[in-house]
Amino acid sequence: MDAAAPRYWPEAQAGSIPYWIYTDKDNYLEELERVWYGPHWLYAGLEVEVPEPGSYKTTVLGARPVVISRAKDGTVHAFENRCAHRGVRICQERFGSVESFTCPYHQWNYALDGALQGVPFRRGIKGEGGMPRDFDPKANGLRKLKVECVNGAIWASFSHDMPSFREYVGETIWGRYSRVFSGKKLRIIGYNRQLVPSNWKLMLENVKDPYHAALLHVFFATFGLYRPDQKNALEMDESGAHACLTAIMPPKDAAPADGNAVATSLPGFDAGLQLADSRLIEGVRELTGTETVSVMSLFPSVILLQQLNSMQARQIVPRSVDKFELIYTHFGFEDDDEEMQARRVRHANLFGPAGFVSADDGEVLQMTQEGISPDAENASALVRMGGAEIKDATHMATESAIRGMYRYYREVMTA
Amino acid sequence: MNDLVRAQLAVPSRDELHDFYDSYFETLDSARVSEWPDFFVDDCVYQIIPRENFEAGYQLCTMQGDSKGMLIDRAQAILKTQMFAPRYCRRLYSGLRITGRRDGMITVRQTLVAIQTLIDGPSEILVCGVANDVLEIGTVGLLFKERIVVIDSEMIANSLIYPI
Numbered sequence: 001m002d003a004a005a006p007r008y009w010p011e012a013q014a015g016s017i018p019y020w021i022y023t024d025k026d027n028y029l030e031e032l033e034r035v036w037y038g039p040h041w042l043y044a045g046l047e048v049e050v051p052e053p054g055s056y057k058t059t060v061l062g063a064r065p066v067v068i069s070r071a072k073d074g075t076v077h078a079f080e081n082r083c084a085h086r087g088v089r090i091c092q093e094r095f096g097s098v099e100s101f102t103c104p105y106h107q108w109n110y111a112l113d114g115a116l117q118g119v120p121f122r123r124g125i126k127g128e129g130g131m132p133r134d135f136d137p138k139a140n141g142l143r144k145l146k147v148e149c150v151n152g153a154i155w156a157s158f159s160h161d162m163p164s165f166r167e168y169v170g171e172t173i174w175g176r177y178s179r180v181f182s183g184k185k186l187r188i189i190g191y192n193r194q195l196v197p198s199n200w201k202l203m204l205e206n207v208k209d210p211y212h213a214a215l216l217h218v219f220f221a222t223f224g225l226y227r228p229d230q231k232n233a234l235e236m237d238e239s240g241a242h243a244c245l246t247a248i249m250p251p252k253d254a255a256p257a258d259g260n261a262v263a264t265s266l267p268g269f270d271a272g273l274q275l276a277d278s279r280l281i282e283g284v285r286e287l288t289g290t291e292t293v294s295v296m297s298l299f300p301s302v303i304l305l306q307q308l309n310s311m312q313a314r315q316i317v318p319r320s321v322d323k324f325e326l327i328y329t330h331f332g333f334e335d336d337d338e339e340m341q342a343r344r345v346r347h348a349n350l351f352g353p354a355g356f357v358s359a360d361d362g363e364v365l366q367m368t369q370e371g372i373s374p375d376a377e378n379a380s381a382l383v384r385m386g387g388a389e390i391k392d393a394t395h396m397a398t399e400s401a402i403r404g405m406y407r408y409y410r411e412v413m414t415a
Numbered sequence: 416m417n418d419l420v421r422a423q424l425a426v427p428s429r430d431e432l433h434d435f436y437d438s439y440f441e442t443l444d445s446a447r448v449s450e451w452p453d454f455f456v457d458d459c460v461y462q463i464i465p466r467e468n469f470e471a472g473y474q475l476c477t478m479q480g481d482s483k484g485m486l487i488d489r490a491q492a493i494l495k496t497q498m499f500a501p502r503y504c505r506r507l508y509s510g511l512r513i514t515g516r517r518d519g520m521i522t523v524r525q526t527l528v529a530i531q532t533l534i535d536g537p538s539e540i541l542v543c544g545v546a547n548d549v550l551e552i553g554t555v556g557l558l559f560k561e562r563i564v565v566i567d568s569e570m571i572a573n574s575l576i577y578p579i
Contacts, residue, residue, distance in 0.1 A: 195572055
């Protein structure tokens with residue numbers, strides 16, 4: 001295709017998504033600039049991961065390695081993990097605790113907030129050599145990101161001209177966010193890491209798509225985690241970039257309102273299957289509200305999911321146009337007793353690379369990428385469930401939030 | 416079980432130990448998933464846990480069960496509810512070593528590699544790691560009381576479908 005020719009980009013309302021946005025390498029590089037390094041808050045971790053002054057963690061935001069650290073005064077900082085001198089990745093460990101950061105190559109030394117504070121032989125040796133007199137350490141620190149800590153989670157942006165996180169996600173999503181992140185002190189349960197061979201946007205689409213949940217994930221309906229009489233909600237922010245899917249399950253013993261007709265008609269549904277150990281899906285209510293599932297997708301970097309007593313942040317790290325890392329950070333609360341900790345670990349069996357439901361998603365995303373790649377320039381996806389509308393819904397037969405995300409994406413990419 | 420019987424039971428030969436593991440891995444490599452829980456006692460612990468979690472004292476596993484029932488549920492899910500591309504998996508172990516004995520049980524350590532082959536794809540290492548097992552020595556033979564597989568390969572190439 002002629003590089004100068006405008007790409008086919010239908011209106012999002014048309015419910016048509018061109019496949020080249022999942023395969024085009026130049027578009028991917030443009031996304032890094034406009035989306036990942038643009039005015040977006042990116043998930044960078046949890047405050048409890050950098051608990052003390054001197055604590056740090058490393059992560060990757062967009063394609064750039066980043067250090068998140070806590071300074072002596074307790075404030076959290078984020079800066080690129082790349083020495084101002086020769087570009088060496090300074091921190092190699094995932095987590096650690098230091099007095100300051102020192103580049104292994106020429107020992108340039110940085111404070112906990114990323115400021116350059118030491119250059120060996122800056123004045124030369126016995127008056128010879130060294131850095132020029134006008135070299136200004138203040139202007140040569142590690143490149144800083146803007147940071148906001150919000151009820152236990154750390155958000156960072158390469159853009160310094162950012163609205164507050166709450167403004168960024170809007171009041172509807174904020175309500176969902178602050179239900180899980182209420183400010184109550186968190187505890188890390190552990191990590192799972194998965195390399196998914198598909199474009200990163202397919203992951204966000206997947207969690208904005210309530211239509212697939214009961215169809216792809218036979219586990220849900222089979223073992224009672226999806227019921228036709230459950231209440232569903234699909235909510236978006238005004239821009240369409242962010243969304244939240246929630247479900248409220250009726251009490252276990254309540255008779256389904258319209259019989260089990262929908263569940264039993266689902267492909268793969270086997271009424272004879274029962275769990276041998278139902279602790280796998282037995283939850284206790286711990287958050288406000290009656291939601292049993294809450295799946296927030298905060299564009300572009302993270303999915304915040306609560307189901308049963310599993311709570312997790314799934315950080316998206318794009319690796320190339322057809323590959324991304326999905327890093328699951330599972331967490332609970334600081335005051336969890338042993339029983340609750342064991343319950344969270346059990347419920348985590350649903351998620352991650354071996355998850356009873358998540359593994360389905362990783363597999364189907366790979367199959368999607370494989371399916372669309374050969375003819376990506378000439379074909380497009382049909383995303384018309386729920387018509388052309390981009391608005392909230394109280395049912396599952398809609399792809400409204402996918403259209404919403406691409407309305408926003410198109411604005412960002414063509415502005 | 417009297418003390419004499421227990422003492423005799425508590426010394427499986429290396430051949431018996433190898434036979435047990437060879438049978439276990441043959442069952443898994445042949446994807447006879449429904450037979451997998453039969454290698455465990457009712458009150459068992461099974462874990463595939465990333466090394467970073469294990470070393471940090473975090474309990475999150477990639478695959479977990481803390482009863483034989485949960486392993487039966489895992490087998491049922493693989494066979495009846497999960498959706499995944501067809502694949503073969505082979506598990507190789509080495510360095511099998513008895514690391515301890517106690518009261519009708521032995522602890523065993525082994526190094527592990529699992530190689531996965533997707534249809535139309537090359538064979539690739541799925542995970543490598545080490546297993547720390549507790550085997551119960553019963554009158555019918557050896558059974559897993561615990562199998563804790565600590566994986567170095569924390570970044571899983573998409574999905575981990577079958578147990579190790």
